Amino acid sequence: MIPNEELTVEAVAQHLGITARTLHYYEEMGLIEPTCRTAGGHRLYDEKVVRKLEHIMRLKENLGYSLSEIRHLLDVETSLDGIRASLNNRDVSVDVRLRQLEDAKRSLQGLLSQIDGKLENLKSMQQRYQERLNRTETLLERLESQAVTTNEGK
Amino acid sequence: MIPNEELTVEAVAQHLGITARTLHYYEEMGLIEPTCRTAGGHRLYDEKVVRKLEHIMRLKENLGYSLSEIRHLLDVETSLDGIRASLNNRDVSVDVRLRQLEDAKRSLQGLLSQIDGKLENLKSMQQRYQERLNRTETLLERLESQAVTTNEGK
DNA sequence: ACGCTTCCTTACGTTGACGTTAGGTTTATG
DNA sequence: CATAAACCTAACGTCAACGTAAGGAAGCGT
Structure with missing residues (x-):
C-alpha cells in the first residue's frame, strides 16, 4: 500500500x-x-x-457505541493531541488545559471501565458456550458411533 | 429472592x-x-x-446481536436441551438428531469464534486506551505541579 | 471529443427496537 | 365496594443509521 x-x-x-x-x-x-x-x-x-x-x-x-458517542471520544482524543502539540504555547492558559485534561481523563477512565466490564462478560460467555460446545461434541460422537453400529447391524 | x-x-x-x-x-x-x-x-x-x-x-x-440473531441462538440452545431430554425416546430417529446436533455445533462454533474475535479486539483497545490514559495522567501531574509553582510565585 | 463510469447533492424511504398514546379491564387497597 | 394503580391489546410515533433514487457534473479511457 x-x-x-x-x-x-x-x-x-x-x-x-x-x-x-x-x-x-x-x-x-x-x-x-x-x-x-x-x-x-x-x-x-x-x-x-x-x-x-x-x-x-x-x-x-x-x-x-452510537455515532455521537464515538464523536465525543474522537473529540477527546484530538483535544489531547492538541494539548500535547501546544504545550509550549503561552497563549493557552494552564487552567484551560487542566480542565481539558481532567475531562479527557474522566472520559478515558469511563471507556476503560466499560471495556473491562465487557471483557468480563465476554469471558464468562465464552466459558459458558465452550462448555456447551464440548457437551454437544461428546454427545455427537456417541450418537455417531451408535449410528455406525446400527448400520452395521443391517 | x-x-x-x-x-x-x-x-x-x-x-x-x-x-x-x-x-x-x-x-x-x-x-x-x-x-x-x-x-x-x-x-x-x-x-x-x-x-x-x-x-x-x-x-x-x-x-x-439483533433480536432475530438472538432468537436463532436461543432456538439452538433449546433444541440441544430437547435432544438431551429425549435421548432414550425411540420416536426420534438418530438421523434427525445428528443433523440437529451438527447444526447446533456449527452455530456454537460460529458464536465462539465471534466471541474470540471480540475479545482480541477489546484487549487491543484496552491496551491502547490504557496507554493513552497513562500518558494523560503523567501530563496532568506535570501541569498540576507547574500550576502550583506558578501560584506560589505570586 | 465521446461515451461510460464514478461522484456530487438533495431528499425521501426503510428497518429495528422500542416509546407513546388510547380506551377498556383487572387487581390491589383503604 | 369503590377507586386508584397496574395491566391488557392495538395502533401509531420516533430515532439512529443508513438505503435508494433522481438529476446532473466530473473523471478517464480511447
Whole structure:
C-alpha cells in the first residue's frame, strides 16, 4: 500500500466493506473529513482517514457505541493531541488545559471501565458456550458411533 | 429472592432496568413467554424467565446481536436441551438428531469464534486506551505541579 | 471529443427496537 | 365496594443509521 496515496470514496468503502453512503453520513455527523477534494469537488481520502475509520468501526462493533458517542471520544482524543502539540504555547492558559485534561481523563477512565466490564462478560460467555460446545461434541460422537453400529447391524 | 415467586411485568422490568414494553416486544419477537397468566389475562413470570432475559441482554450488549440473531441462538440452545431430554425416546430417529446436533455445533462454533474475535479486539483497545490514559495522567501531574509553582510565585 | 463510469447533492424511504398514546379491564387497597 | 394503580391489546410515533433514487457534473479511457 503506497503511503499518501489518494483514495476515492469507492476505494475506501470497498477496502472497509462499507458503502459510500456510510462515508458521507459519517462526514455529515462530523466523524471524518476527506483530506482534500478534486477541482470538481470529488472527495479524496488518505491512509490516515482509513485508520480512523477502522477505529470508528471497532468502537461501533466491539463496544456498541452510537455515532455521537464515538464523536465525543474522537473529540477527546484530538483535544489531547492538541494539548500535547501546544504545550509550549503561552497563549493557552494552564487552567484551560487542566480542565481539558481532567475531562479527557474522566472520559478515558469511563471507556476503560466499560471495556473491562465487557471483557468480563465476554469471558464468562465464552466459558459458558465452550462448555456447551464440548457437551454437544461428546454427545455427537456417541450418537455417531451408535449410528455406525446400527448400520452395521443391517 | 424466593424461588418460584411469580413476578408481574413491572417487577421484572424494574429488576432488569427495562420497560414493560420491551418485555411485550420480546414476546412478540418470540424470545420469551410468560410462565402463566392470571384469570384476567395478566402476565406472570418466574426466575427462569428473568435469567433468560439477562442472557438476552448480555447477547445484545456484549455481542451486538439483533433480536432475530438472538432468537436463532436461543432456538439452538433449546433444541440441544430437547435432544438431551429425549435421548432414550425411540420416536426420534438418530438421523434427525445428528443433523440437529451438527447444526447446533456449527452455530456454537460460529458464536465462539465471534466471541474470540471480540475479545482480541477489546484487549487491543484496552491496551491502547490504557496507554493513552497513562500518558494523560503523567501530563496532568506535570501541569498540576507547574500550576502550583506558578501560584506560589505570586 | 465521446461515451461510460464514478461522484456530487438533495431528499425521501426503510428497518429495528422500542416509546407513546388510547380506551377498556383487572387487581390491589383503604 | 369503590377507586386508584397496574395491566391488557392495538395502533401509531420516533430515532439512529443508513438505503435508494433522481438529476446532473466530473473523471478517464480511447
